[in-house]
Amino acid sequence: MTALACLIATPAQADTLADALATADPITVEGALKAGADANAPLLYGESPLAHAIETQDPALVAVLLKHGAKPNVIDAEGLTPLSLACERGSTAIVVQLLDARADVRKPGPDGVTPLAVCARYSGAETVTQMLAKGAKADSLDARGQTPLMWAASAGNLGAIAALLKAGAKVNRATGEGFTPLFFAITSGSGEATRALLDAGADTTHRGPENTSALQLALYQKNWRAAEMLAPLDFDLAERDRNGEQPLHVAAKGGDTALIDLLLAKGADVNGLTGPSRIKWVTEANFGMPPAPVPPTPPLLLAAQAGQVKAMKRLVAGGANRTFVAENGVNVVLAAASGHSAAALEEALALAPNANVADAKGTTPLHLVIGGGMHDQLGAMLKVLAAHGAKPTLANARGTTPAQMAEGGLATVKAVYDQVFGQTAAPVLATNRP
Template identity: 55%
Template structure:
C-alpha cells in the first residue's frame, strides 16, 4: 500500500524550500530537500525552485537542486527556462552547471530568443563558449530577426562576439529593418566593439533604416570615436544630410567634437555647407496637421555657436568658415551664440561678427533673448559680455518691446542677474525690490 504525505506536509516542505532559497541558505535548502522537499516545486507564474535559485546567483543552491533531481528544462509562464535566466543574470558557473545537468542549449523563450543570444549579451565569454560547445547555433534568429552576434554587439561584449565569429557567425547579417551587428555595436556606444567588428569584415558601407549610413548611426548614438574611425574608412558620405537635416559636420560641431570636426574637414566636408529640411513628422503635425516652424538652413559654425562650443567655433573659423553668415530669419552668429549658454562662445561671436546689438527679422536682439529666457549659471557672465560690448536694453523689437520691457515679465532670478549687470537701466520697481 502506497503512503502519501499529507497536503499540509507538502505545503510545509515547499515553504521551507522557498524560505531557504530566499535566505540564500544552502544548509536550510539541503535540510528541506532531505525531509521530502520537492526539487521541482513550482511557485507563482510557473516559476520553479531551480529558477528561483538561479535568481540568487548562488551556484551552491543550484547544485543542491540539480543533485536532488530538479529538471532544468521546465519553463515558467513566460517561457523563461532556468538556463535562459542564468544567461540573463550572467553567472557562467551556473550556466555550466545547468548545461552539465542536461539543459538544452537551444530551448528558446516565447520570442525565439536562445540561451546563446541571452548569454552573448549578459554573460561572460566562457558561458558563450560552453553553449557553442554544446551545439548552440551561432546564427540562430529570434522573432525580431536578431542573431546572438547582434545581441553581443548591442552590449559591446567583444569576448562574446569574438567567440561567435570564430564559430562562424555572419558579421554582415541584417535584420529586416537593416541593422547589422556593426550598427548594434555603434548603438552600444562602445567604439572598441565597433572596431573589432570592422576588423572582422563588417561592411562599413551598409545602409540601414531610412538608408542611414554607419556614420550617421554612430553620430546619432554619440559614438564619437567610432564615427571618427568610420570617417577615415569611408563609412558614410561626409556631406550627407540626416533625417533631421544635419550634415555630419553640423552634428560634430554642435557636440564640441574637435577631433571629429578635423577628420571630417580632412575628408572633404565643406566648412560652410548648409543644413537642410527635417524629414521627421512631429506629434503636432501627425495629430493636428500643423508642422513646426521651418528650421532655417544654417552652417556648422552657427550650430557650434548655438550649442555654446567656443573652441569648435574658432576651429571652424580658422578652417575658413564665414563668420558673417546670416540665416533666412536674420539670425547671425551673435544671436546664435546668445542661445548657447556660454559666455565664451558669445564673446567670440561678438568679436567675429562685430555687433552686440545685432537683431533678426523680428528685431530681436541677444538681450531680448536673455531677458525673456530661463535662468542658467552662465547668464550673468553672458550679460556682462554684452554690457562690455555696448549692448543696449532700450532697442524695441517688432512688437515695440525693449529688452527692459521683456524683462518685467521675466523670471525673478533673470531680473536680478540683469539688475546686477545693468543697475542704471533696470526698471525702478525692480531696483527698489532688489
Template identity: 65%
Template sequence: MRRGKYTPTPLVLSLSKDAGAARGTPFDKLRVSGVGCWTALAFAASLALTPSAHASSDPDALARAIRADDTAGTAAVLEAGTSANAALAYNESPLAHAIETQDPALVATLLRHGARPDTADALGLTPLALACERGNGAIVDSLLDARANVRKAGPDGASPLAVCARFAPADTVTRMLAMGAKPEAADARGQTPLMWAASSGNLGAMAALLKAGARVNRVTPGRFTPLAFAIKSGVPEAAKLLLDAGADASWRGPENTSAVQLAMYQKNWGAAALLVERSFADLSARDRNGNQLLHVAAAGGDAGLVALLLAKGADPDGLTGPSKIKWVTEANFGVPPPPVPPTPPLLIAAQNGQTGAMKQLTAAGADTAFVTGNGTNVVLAAAHSHSPEALDYALSLAPDADTADANGMTPLHLLLYGGWHPQLEAMLRVLAQHGARTDIPDKSGKTAAQAAAGGLTTVRDAYTHAFAASP
C-alpha cells in the first residue's frame, strides 16, 4: 500500500482480479477440411510465430518488472502482449505503480505503450495527482505530454494543480496553468492552489499562481488566507512575497489570532520580524496564552527579533495576563487552567534558558529585582531551565542562591525535585559555587539534602558530585 503525502490515511486499494482476459483459439479445435485446411494451418502458424496479446498477458510479470525499476523488462512484457492498463494487485494501474519508482524512463515506457494517463485508483487519485505529490517534474511533464487532464480533481476536491503547487517545480505549475488548470479551483476545505503552494513555501509556484490571477486575500471557511499558510510554512520569504503582492496583514484567524501572533506560535521568527518591521503588529496585544510579542520572543531566544521589538518600543517589563480563550478542558469540565502570575519577559527568558535574551532585556532596562505573585524571581525562574549559563547569569543579577518562593522552595529544591537531565550536575555546581545551603527546609519541612537522599539515584549522584567539595 502507498501512503500519500497529503492523504492522512493509507491508500487501501480494493482487491480484484482481471477476469476479462480472453484466450487464444486452441490449435487442436480448428476445423481442418477441404480448401480451408491451408487457411487454418496458416492461421495456426501465425499464432505460433506472433505472440498473442491475450495469450501472453501477464500482469504479475509486469508488476515485478516495474517494482524492480527494470525499464527494458517492462518494455519486453508489454511487447509480449500485456496491456499497459492491466489491473495489478489491489487494482493499482501499472502507471501508478511506476510513478512510485520515480523513474521517468519507466513512466515514459508505459505511456508509449498506451497507458492511460487519467485512470484513477481506487481512491480516485489520478496518475497526475500521484506524480504531483512526489514532485518529480520530469514525470509530471511526461503525463502532461500525454495530455493528462489537469482539471480532474481528487476525492477531496484537490486539483492536480494544487498538489503540484505544493510539491513540484514552478515550471510544472506554469505549464499546467497554460494547459487550462484553474488557479482558483478550491478543494473541499476551501483551500486554493495558492494556499497549497504557500503551505510549503514554494516561491516559484506562488509567483506563477499570482501572475495567473490567484486571489491573494481569499479566505477559507476556516478563516485562513494564503498569508496564514505562508506563515505556517516556516519560510519567511513566502510571507514577504504575499505581503508584497497585497496580502492583508490585518487578517484575524480563529481565536482572533493575528498574523504576527501566528508567526510567533509557529516560531517563524523571520515572518514575525517582517510583520513588526512593517508595523503590522500590536506590541501590547496578548495572545491566547496571555503573552505579548516580547514574551514569546524572549522564550524563543531569537536575538534579532528581541532587538527589533525593543527598538519598536516593546516594554521590557510588560506583564503576561489572563488568556481570553476558553480552552477545551474548561468547556468540557468547567475547570480552567491554573492561573499564571503576571510575568515579565526577563523571567520568561530565564525560565527558558535564553541567556542572550536575558542580557538584551537587562541592557534595555528590565527590572532585575521583579518578583511574581508566587515569589518567583529571576534566579528561581532560571532554576526551571536546563541551562547552567542562564542560572549563573541570573545569580549575577540577583546574587542570592538561597532565595525561596512562596512554598519555601529554593533554587536547589527546584533542581532536585525537577528530575534528572543532562545539565543537572552542572547547574548544581553553579549553586554550590554560589554558596547555596543544603539545610534550608521548604514549607513541608524537607531540606534539599533530604530531598536528594530520598530522590532518584541519578539525581542523588549528581547532587553528591556537585556538593562534595562545597563548604
C-alpha cells in the first residue's frame, strides 16, 4: 500500500480507492470502483475522492468518479463544494462536467462566496456564462458584500467581466467599506478591466474609504493606465490625498510622462505644493518614531528625488520653477542627491548649477550621497558631483565634512569615495553652517 492509502478514513474498500487515486490513473480508479469502492468515502481531513480528482485537473478522472456515483454537491470539512474547488483551479472542462452532473451553482461556501464568484475570478467567460445559464445569480453577495463582478474585476478577468455585465450585474454596487467594481479593477492593476467598467457606466464620482477618489486610488496603486483614463475626467486636480499629495505629485514620482502631460493639459499646477499628511503613525508598540514632516514640495523636487529624469524635463517644459527652495533649504539638486540616480543628479545640476548648495542644516549634495549608503549608482553620483566641483571639505551644522563621513562610514562606501576623491581627507576649508 502506498503512503497515500492512509488518507482514507474507512478501511477495506476505501484503502483500495486510495491506492487507485494515488496513481491518478482513471482506469485504475474505475477498477477499484467496480470492485466495490465507495466513490463518496471521505478521505482524511474531510477531502472527498471527487475533490481529490479535481485537484489533479484531469477531467477523465473526474468523469470516472461521477459515473460511479460521486456526489457533486458534497461539502468538505472546510465547507467547500467540488464546484467551488473546480472554479478555483480553473479547468473549464471540469466545471462543465460538474454542471452537467447538476452541481448546485447557488450553494455558497461558509463565507457566502458562491461558485460563480470563484469562477469569475479564476475562470474564463465560457465557464461564467455556463453557470449563469444554470441559474447562478449575477449579483449574489458574499459575507463581505462583494459580488461576482467585483471578484472578476479584482483579477482583471475581462471575459468574466463581460459575461457578468451582459447578464445584468450592477456596475456601481458598493461594499460596506465603499469599494465598487471599478475600485476592484483599479486595484487589480489592469487597465483593460478599468476601461471595460468605465465603458459600462462605472460611476467615477464615487468615493471609497477615507474619501478616496478613483483617480487617487489609481495613483496609490501605480496603475498608470487607469490613471491616464481617469485624469481627463472631472476630478479636482488640486485636491490632496491622505499623503498630502496632488495627482501631479504622484505622477512626477512615478515618472509617467503621458500622465503628466494629461494632468498639465487639464490645468494641474506644475508648481503646486504638497500639504500635510493625514496618516496617523502608530509607533509606540515598537518604540519607533514617525517620519519627519516633509515641507511643502513641488512635483519637480519629487521627480528629482525619485530619479525620474524624463518627468523632470516634462515638468520644466511645463513651467516648473527650477530655482524653488523648500522651507528646509532643499532645492532640486539636494532633492536629486537624496535619491539613487546619477542621471537625475546631472539633470538637476543643469537646472541649478551649484554642486555645493546647502540646506538649512548645512548639508551639501555630497553629504547626502555619502550618507545614502552603498548602492549601484553611488560611484556615478560621486563622479557627477566631482565633475561639478563638489567640495568634500565643507562642514555641515554639526561640523562634519563629507570626507569625514566617508572615513568613518561603511568600508564599501569609503572605497568608492576614495576612487573618486582620493584617500586623503583634507582639512576643513570652509563651513556651510547657517
